[in-house]
Structures are given as C-alpha cells and as structure tokens.
Amino acid sequence: MPGDVLWLVIALPAAGSLLCLALPSARAILAATAAGVPAIATASGAVVWQVFAQGPLMTTGRWLHLDALSAYHLAVMMLIFALSSVFARVYFGAEPVPLSRRRARRFGALWYGALAAMALVVLSNNLGIMWVGVEATTLLTAFLICLHVSPVSLEATWKYLIVCSVGVAFAFMGTLLMGSAAAACSLGGTQFLNWTYVHDIAPRLDPKVVKLAFIFLLVGYGTKAGLAPLHSWLPDAHSQAPAPVSALFSGFLLNTALYCIMRFIPIVEMATGNAGWSRGLLVFFGLFSILLAAAFILAQHDLKRLLAYHSVEHLGIIAVGLGLGPLGSFAALFHTLNHSVCKALGFFSAGRVGQIYGTHDMRRITGALKAHALWGAGLFGSILALIGLAPFAIFLSEFLIVKAAAETRAYGTLVIFLAGAGVVFIGALRHAIDMAWGTPAAAPAPRRTSVLEGALVVAPLALLLVLGLWMPRPFQDMLSSAARILGGAAQ
Amino acid sequence: MHGMTDGIMAALLVLNLALLGTSRLAFCITLVAAQGVLTGLLPLVSSSGVTLRTLFLAAAVIALKGVVFPRLLSNAIRGADVRREVEPYVGWGLSLLLGLGLLGISFWLGAKLPLPAAAPEAALVVPGAICTILIGLLVIVSRKKAVTQVAGYLVLENGIAAFGLAVVPDVPLLIELGILLDVFVAVFVMAIMIYRISQEFDHIDADRLSALKG
Numbered sequence: 001m002p003g004d005v006l007w008l009v010i011a012l013p014a015a016g017s018l019l020c021l022a023l024p025s026a027r028a029i030l031a032a033t034a035a036g037v038p039a040i041a042t043a044s045g046a047v048v049w050q051v052f053a054q055g056p057l058m059t060t061g062r063w064l065h066l067d068a069l070s071a072y073h074l075a076v077m078m079l080i081f082a083l084s085s086v087f088a089r090v091y092f093g094a095e096p097v098p099l100s101r102r103r104a105r106r107f108g109a110l111w112y113g114a115l116a117a118m119a120l121v122v123l124s125n126n127l128g129i130m131w132v133g134v135e136a137t138t139l140l141t142a143f144l145i146c147l148h149v150s151p152v153s154l155e156a157t158w159k160y161l162i163v164c165s166v167g168v169a170f171a172f173m174g175t176l177l178m179g180s181a182a183a184a185c186s187l188g189g190t191q192f193l194n195w196t197y198v199h200d201i202a203p204r205l206d207p208k209v210v211k212l213a214f215i216f217l218l219v220g221y222g223t224k225a226g227l228a229p230l231h232s233w234l235p236d237a238h239s240q241a242p243a244p245v246s247a248l249f250s251g252f253l254l255n256t257a258l259y260c261i262m263r264f265i266p267i268v269e270m271a272t273g274n275a276g277w278s279r280g281l282l283v284f285f286g287l288f289s290i291l292l293a294a295a296f297i298l299a300q301h302d303l304k305r306l307l308a309y310h311s312v313e314h315l316g317i318i319a320v321g322l323g324l325g326p327l328g329s330f331a332a333l334f335h336t337l338n339h340s341v342c343k344a345l346g347f348f349s350a351g352r353v354g355q356i357y358g359t360h361d362m363r364r365i366t367g368a369l370k371a372h373a374l375w376g377a378g379l380f381g382s383i384l385a386l387i388g389l390a391p392f393a394i395f396l397s398e399f400l401i402v403k404a405a406a407e408t409r410a411y412g413t414l415v416i417f418l419a420g421a422g423v424v425f426i427g428a429l430r431h432a433i434d435m436a437w438g439t440p441a442a443a444p445a446p447r448r449t450s451v452l453e454g455a456l457v458v459a460p461l462a463l464l465l466v467l468g469l470w471m472p473r474p475f476q477d478m479l480s481s482a483a484r485i486l487g488g489a490a491q
Numbered sequence: 492m493h494g495m496t497d498g499i500m501a502a503l504l505v506l507n508l509a510l511l512g513t514s515r516l517a518f519c520i521t522l523v524a525a526q527g528v529l530t531g532l533l534p535l536v537s538s539s540g541v542t543l544r545t546l547f548l549a550a551a552v553i554a555l556k557g558v559v560f561p562r563l564l565s566n567a568i569r570g571a572d573v574r575r576e577v578e579p580y581v582g583w584g585l586s587l588l589l590g591l592g593l594l595g596i597s598f599w600l601g602a603k604l605p606l607p608a609a610a611p612e613a614a615l616v617v618p619g620a621i622c623t624i625l626i627g628l629l630v631i632v633s634r635k636k637a638v639t640q641v642a643g644y645l646v647l648e649n650g651i652a653a654f655g656l657a658v659v660p661d662v663p664l665l666i667e668l669g670i671l672l673d674v675f676v677a678v679f680v681m682a683i684m685i686y687r688i689s690q691e692f693d694h695i696d697a698d699r700l701s702a703l704k705g
Contacts, residue, residue, distance in 0.1 A: 139680050142680055152702050159700070161677075162631065236703040299705070
C-alpha cells in the first residue's frame with residue numbers, strides 16, 4: 001500500500017536514537033540532532049502534503065493512519081521538534097559547563113526516542129497502540145527533565161513520572177471501556193480498537209459505556225495535557241527541564257495528549273446523539289484551566305513557571321475552542337500551531353536569558369533588552385504574542401474562539417474566557433515590561449550572536465505575524481478539513 | 492473455569508488488604524510480586540482458555556511481575572538503607588478500614604457500571620479489579636516512601652489488567668505486548684529514579700520532595 005511510507009516516520013527517528021548512542025562526542029551528537037531532526041521533519045512534511053493533496057494514507061494491516069487531523073498535528077510536531085533541535089545545539093553550546101559525552105548521548109537518544117514515540121501517537125490508528133505511545137513519551141522524556149541532576153530536578157522528574165503514569169493509566173481504562181463498547185457491536189476480529197472502525201460504527205455504540213469511557217479518557221489524557229486541576233506536575237517539570245526540553249514539553253508533548261482526546265470527540269458525539277455532551281465537558285475543563293492559570297500568572301516570580309502556567313492557560317483555550325462547534329474547532333486547531341510556535345520561542349528566550357543572568361527569578365532579570373538585544377527581544381516579543389496582542393496570530397485565533405462562543409450563544413463561556421484572558425494579559429504584560437526595561441542587573445557581558453540564533457528568534461515571530469495578518473488559502477483548507485474530522489466527517 | 496477465576500480474584504483482594512497493613516518495604520515488594528503472578532495466571536483460566544497466545548502472555552507477565560520487578564525494586568532500595576515505611580499519612584488501622592470500605596464501594600460500583608452485558612463471566616472479576624485499582628491509588632497517595640508508591644502503581648496496573656480481561660477479552664497480542672513493555676520501562680525508570688533520589692538526598696521520602704511550589 002502507498003501508506004506504508006508512514007512506517008518511515010517512526011523508523012527514522014528510532015534509527016536516529018541508536019545513531020546517537022554510537023557517536024563519539026557530545027559535539028557530534030548535538031550536530032546530529034540539529035541536522036537530523038529538521039531533515040526528518042522535511043521528509044514528513046512531504047507525507048503531510050500528500051495527505052492534503054490526495055487524501056488519507058493507511059498502512060497495510062491498518063495499524064497506522066494519517067488523515068487531515070493527524071497530518072496537521074504531525075506537521076506542528078515536526079516544526080516544533082526541528083526548531084527545538086536546532087536550539088538545543090545553541091543552548092547546550094552556551095552552557096557554562098559543556099555537556100559530557102554521557103549526558104549528550106542520553107539527550108540525543110531520548111530526544112529522538114521521544115520524537116518516534118510522539119509520531120507513533122499521532123500516526124496510530126489503533127487506540128491501544130496510541131495509548132502505548134503516550135505512555136512511552138512519558139517514560140522517554142522523564143530523564144530529559146533531570147539531564148542536569150539536582151535535588152529539584154529529581155523532584156520534578158519523580159512527580160512527572162508518578163502523576164503522568166497514574167493519570168495515563170486512567171486513559172487506558174477509558175480505552176478498554178471504549179474497546180468493550182466496540183467489541184459488543186462487532187462480529188469478532190481484531191479491528192475493534194481501530195479508530196477508523198470505531199468511527200464507522202460509532203452511532204451504534206452503547207452511549208452509557210461510551211460516556212463512562214470518555215470520562216476516564218478525559219481525566220487520563222487531560223492529566224498529561226496539563227488541564228487544570230490535573231496539571232500539578234506541569235510547572236515543576238517545565239521549570240526544571242533544560243530550555244530545549246521545556247520548549248518541546250510545552251510546544252508539543254501537551255498537544256500529543258490533547259490530540260488523543262480530540263480523536264475520541266467525534267466518536268463520543270456520534271454515539272451520544274450529537275448532543276454536545278463531550279464538548280460541554282471540554283469547555284468546563286478549559287475554562288477552569290484558564291482561570292486557575294490566570295491566578296498563578298499574577299503571583300509568579302519564576303520566568304519558566306510563568307511560561308508553564310501560560311501552557312495551562314493555552315491548552316485550556318484550545319479545549320474551550322474544541323467545545324464550541326465547527327468554528328470553535330477550526331480556531332482551536334489554529335491556536336494549536338500559534339501557541340506551540342510562540343511557546344517554543346518563549347522557552348528558547350527564557351533559557352538563553354536565564355543563562356545570561358544565571359537565574360530564572362523575574363525580580364532579578366531587569367533590562368533584558370540591553371543585556372542581550374536579540375534574546376531580550378525574543379522574550380518580550382514572545383510574551384506579547386502569547387497574551388494575545390494584535391496583530392500576532394494568537395490574537396486572531398482567540399478572536400475566532402470568542403466569535404464561535406458568540407455564535408453558539410455560549411455567553412457565560414464568553415465572559416469567563418475574556419475575564420481570564422484579561423487577567424493574564426495584564427499580569428504577564430507587567431512581568432514582561434519589568435524584565436525588558438530598566439538597568440540590567442549586574443550588567444552581563446554581551447555574547448556574540450550567531451546568524452542561527454537570529455533565525456531562531458526571527459522565524460517564529462515572523463510566522464506568528466504573517467499568520468496574524470494573512471491566512472494562506474491552502475493553510476485554511478488544511479485547518480478546515482482537520483476541523484471537519486472533529487465534527488464527525490470520515491476524512 | 493469460573494471457580495478458578497473467582498479464587499484468583501479473592502486471593503488478589505486478600506493481598507490488597509495485606510499490603511495495606513504492611514510496613515516492611517521488602518514484604519511490600521513480595522506481596523506485589525505475588526499479586527503480579529496471580530494476575531499473570533488470569534488469562535489462562537479466562538474464557539479463551541489455555542492457548543499458545545495466553546500461555547505466552549502469562550509467561551511474559553509472570554516473568555516480569557514475579558521476577559524482574561521485585562529484583563529491580565529491591566536493588567533500588569538496597570543502596571538507600573531503608574527497611575520500613577514510617578508514619579504514613581494514613582495509619583495502618585485506618586488504611587485497613589479504608590480498604591474494606593473501598594471493597595464495599597467496588598462491589599456497589601461493579602453492579603452499577605453499565606458494562607456490556609456479555610462481558611463479566613465471573614462474579615468477582617469486575618468488583619475485584621475495581622477494588623485493586625482503588626487500593627493501588629490509596630497506597631500511592633497515603634504512603635511516603637517512593638518505593639511504596641511504585642508498589643501502589645503496580646497494584647493499580649494489576650487491577651487494570653484484570654479489568655481489561657473482564658471487559659475486553661481479546662485485545663490483540665501486539666497491544667498486550669506494547670502495554671507490558673511500557674510497564675516494564677516504567678518500573679525500570681522509577682527504580683533508577685529511586686536510586687538517584689537516595690544518592691542525592693540520603694532518603695527516599697517522596698513527601699520530603701517539596702521544594703517546588705506555586
């Protein structure tokens with residue numbers, strides 16, 4: 001089958017992982033990730049393109065499946081991975097103590113491994129294998145958090161491991177329940193856990209079992225996606241991990257879990273008579289995440305924890321969007337890309353600014369624009385984009401969600417969403433201004449800036465700016481076809 | 492065969508309660524291993540009976556949960572020089588009472604759950620599985636030692652395995668193996684973490700890992 005090319009999207013990163021174990025030096029490993037991941041991303045881009053040009057791909061045996069929804073997520077994931085891999089080389093190169101070969105090997109192998117696992121989640125047609133992939137991402141990324149061993153990084157890693165493993169175990173209960181509902185309607189065979197199959201028979205599933213399954217799935221994958229009040233691991237892991245890893249966590253690890261929830265929405269809706277039951281739950285969790293994150297953003301002193309709570313907020317915004325009909329789904333998918341790109345830049349900048357100041361305490365970071373013009377601007381720009389300042393793309397996607405709320409007459413949701421976003425805007429803007437201007441604390445010596453660093457700041461900001469002002473037609477079609485799947489279309 | 496399934500489930504429940512009343516970490520590990528072996532036997536006495544597939548699965552589960560995991564966990568605490576769980580959040584007596592309460596709730600839930608009618612073959616499987624899951628959670632939240640939390644995770648995992656057998660008897664082998672691989676790596680990673688924590692902190696008290704707040 002032509003779809004068998006999909007195996008390569010998983011096999012290539014797995015091969016990269018082995019390659020990193022064999023390379024002789026830390027330099028070589030970092031170069032291999034910085035060059036190899038963008039190459040894999042480009043190749044995957046061709047596969048994604050094929051899906052949007054010619055329709056979904058399926059491997060023999062129906063194990064892997066790439067439709068518009070998964071292709072869109074695969075594209076975002078590859079973009080974030082490519083950017084973060086290039087940044088990893090810059091970041092570790094600027095560390096006061098260079099990475100030892102042992103640590104670099106661990107980093108490279110786990111980094112490629114995480115790429116393979118996330119690709120498995122996104123590509124998997126079988127709901128059981130999808131779960132296996134999510135759990136694998138937890139395990140493969142755990143040691144990336146404590147790459148630099150310290151008491152606090154070990155604490156963060158332990159919390160991450162326990163909370164996410166237990167949470168994701170609940171998602172497995174949900175998967176089993178969904179499987180039992182599907183098996184009850186099927187005539188045997190091993191197809192009953194395949195998304196394409198469950199999707200086909202969705203209207204015949206027992207609505208009670210499906211509802212129970214979705215609650216387990218939402219709690220389980222919601223823990224990994226950082227939806228409040230299940231987000232307790234998130235700020236610790238994001239703040240203790242090295243900056244490239246934080247960027248990856250915030251940029252796509254959370255979305256991987258939310259993607260799993262998205263896969264189940266059309267099935268649950270069709271099984272429960274399109275009454276918007278699952279969408280209501282998503283709006284509830286989303287709004288709660290926005291409000292809780294807003295409170296913590298106001299009182300935050302640590303730069304990376306600030307960005308981590310922004311992740312809770314934005315994943316909440318995506319969840320709210322998913323709950324608000326076709327336009328909301330469109331906006332939520334658009335917001336996924338915007339948030340991931342913006343947050344990757346945010347953590348890149350926080351990492352480099354943190355290296356320059358030797359701290360992530362925002363009270364001690366002042367005059368960042370003077371201390372290092374490029375990364376100071378990156379930090380300031382990313383926070384402005386993150387809080388939804390026009391004309392950046394996040395403003396547009398949030399505006400579309402507001403519009404979707406007004407169209408579906410969800411006025412309560414509209415008010416709570418705007419109130420939360422308003423508090424975040426004011427709170428984070430104050431932090432951003434305090435960090436950007438003022439006399440630089442301890443006047444750190446400016447470092448040389450490479451073209452690569454410049455590109456890492458300019459490219460994400462330019463992308464956010466362009467998408468905020470003008471949405472290219474093919475991109476719009478891509479979002480629409482992915483949103484149609486969320487609405488219940490077969491492809 | 493239903494009689495044997497119920498017998499195994501009853502043994503699982505007894506092990507659950509024993510775990511709640513134990514303070515010695517080595518004994519905890521042994522109890523969880525015994526429970527793992529029993530869970531491994533479940534597919535053999537289920538409706539599919541003894542086939543190549545169930546034999547292979549049972550062998551894999553018993554080898555992992557009965558031999559590999561206890562070794563990994565014992566090695567992890569050897570360096571830490573910790574023998575007992577001291578002063579848990581919930582005392583031993585209260586834990587046992589809670590355990591009995593959870594058992595009652597599980598039977599009530601087991602009768603209430605809208606599971607597909609054909610699925611439950613033996614009376615004890617669904618309530619027993621739910622009870623095992625709940626007690627696993629209780630152990631995770633009420634104990635302080637990192638290694639006891641891993642024991643709780645394994646109990647939770649055993650409960651889910653039993654539950655899966657009851658509601659979806661024919662999960663494709665590839666998925667079963669993927670799940671086992673995940674659980675294996677999870678315990679492996681957790682054991683390494685316990686070792687590292689004991690090296691860095693001179694203790695393995697998860698409740699004292701509390702520097703990160705807000």
